[in-house]
Amino acid sequence: MLDVKNLKVTFNDEHPAEAVKGINLHMEDGETLGLVGESGSGKTVTAMTIAGLLEDDCVSIDGEVIFEGRDLLKCSCNEMRLLQGKDIGVIFQEPMTSLDPLMRIGRQIEETVRLHFKTKPDQRRSMALEVMRLVGLPDPDGTYKKYPHQLSGGQRQRAMIAAAFINHPKLLILDEPTTALDVTVQAQIIDVLKRLNEKCGVSLLFISHDLRVVRRVCKKVAVMYHGEIVEYGNTDEVFTNPQHEYTKRLVAAVTARSSAHV
Ligand SMILES: Nc1ncnc2c1ncn2[C@@H]1O[C@H](COP(=O)(O)OP(=O)(O)O)[C@@H](O)[C@H]1O
Ligand SMILES: [Mg+2]
Numbered sequence: 001m002l003d004v005k006n007l008k009v010t011f012n013d014e015h016p017a018e019a020v021k022g023i024n025l026h027m028e029d030g031e032t033l034g035l036v037g038e039s040g041s042g043k044t045v046t047a048m049t050i051a052g053l054l055e056d057d058c059v060s061i062d063g064e065v066i067f068e069g070r071d072l073l074k075c076s077c078n079e080m081r082l083l084q085g086k087d088i089g090v091i092f093q094e095p096m097t098s099l100d101p102l103m104r105i106g107r108q109i110e111e112t113v114r115l116h117f118k119t120k121p122d123q124r125r126s127m128a129l130e131v132m133r134l135v136g137l138p139d140p141d142g143t144y145k146k147y148p149h150q151l152s153g154g155q156r157q158r159a160m161i162a163a164a165f166i167n168h169p170k171l172l173i174l175d176e177p178t179t180a181l182d183v184t185v186q187a188q189i190i191d192v193l194k195r196l197n198e199k200c201g202v203s204l205l206f207i208s209h210d211l212r213v214v215r216r217v218c219k220k221v222a223v224m225y226h227g228e229i230v231e232y233g234n235t236d237e238v239f240t241n242p243q244h245e246y247t248k249r250l251v252a253a254v255t256a257r258s259s260a261h262v
Helices: 043-051 077-083 105-116 121-134 140-144 153-165 183-200 211-217 235-240 245-261
Strands: 002-011 017-027 032-036 059-067 088-091 171-175 203-208 220-225 228-234
Touching: 002 043, 017 032, 017 043, 017 220, 017 228, 032 043, 032 211, 043 059, 043 088, 043 171, 043 203, 088 153, 105 121, 105 140, 105 153, 121 140, 121 153, 121 183, 153 171, 153 183, 171 183, 183 203, 183 211, 203 211, 211 220, 211 235, 211 245, 220 235, 220 245, 228 235, 228 245, 235 245
Parallel strands: 032 203, 032 220, 088 171, 171 203
Antiparallel strands: 002 017, 002 059, 220 228
C-alpha cells in the first residue's frame, strides 16, 4: 500500500541540512508501523513529506513515495489535495491541523466530507455522528454542537481522530498523537486507534519518541536516528533483541523506567 524508497529531504537554508537521508519504509494494507526516534531525528519531516504537507520552496525532496501504485512526490498540489483527508488522514500536533476554537466540533469533523463529496447537511451530520460514536465521543448529539474549549483534552483528540477518519481513509498518519496527554487518556486514545485498525482495517503510521507507546500500537517499528532508519522489524523482536546501539539505549531507558515504577 505504501512504499517509501530512498527518501531524502534537504532543507536549503544558510546551512543546508539533510534531515532525512535516504530512508525506506514499506506498509501492507491494515499494517501498523511505528516510527520512533529522539527529537530531531527526522520523524515529522518524514511524515509531512509522505502526507504532501511540506512547503516545498526551501526544501529538496528525492526518492519515491508510492501510495496505492502512485508516486505522491510526482503528484500536483491538486492531486494531493484530492488524497488528503480522503485516502490519507493526518493528525499532527501543529496548529494547522488542530481544531479551530471558533467552529463547532461537528462542523469541523464534517469538513473533509464537505471538501471531497457532494453531500447534503443532514447526510454529513449523520456521518459525523457515526464516526463520533466510533471514536467513543460521549453524547454525540450534544458534542456535535459544542466548541473545542468545552471538551476535555482527550475528547478533543478523539474529535481530531474523528475528523481524520470520517471518510474512512486507507492510511492514518499520526505524529505524536498522545504526547500531550496524561497517561490514562493516552491509553484510551491508543485503544481508539487500535479499534479503528482492527475493526476498520485502516493502516497506521504512528510516530512517537516513546517506544512504549509504539509497542502498544504497532506490530512493526522503524527506529530513526539522525535522519536514517537504523533498525526495522517486528516491534517485539526489536524490543527484546535490539541490534543497533541507539535502539539498545532506547530499550534500556524504557526498561529502567518501568522497573523503577514497580
Ligand atoms: N522547516 C525547516 N527548516 C529547516 N530545518 C528543519 C525544518 N523542519 C525540520 N528541520 C530540521 O530537520 C530535522 C528533523 O526534524 P523533525 O523531523 O522535526 O524531527 P522529529 O520529528 O524527529 O523530532 C531537525 O534537524 C530539524 O531542525
Ligand atoms: Mg516531530
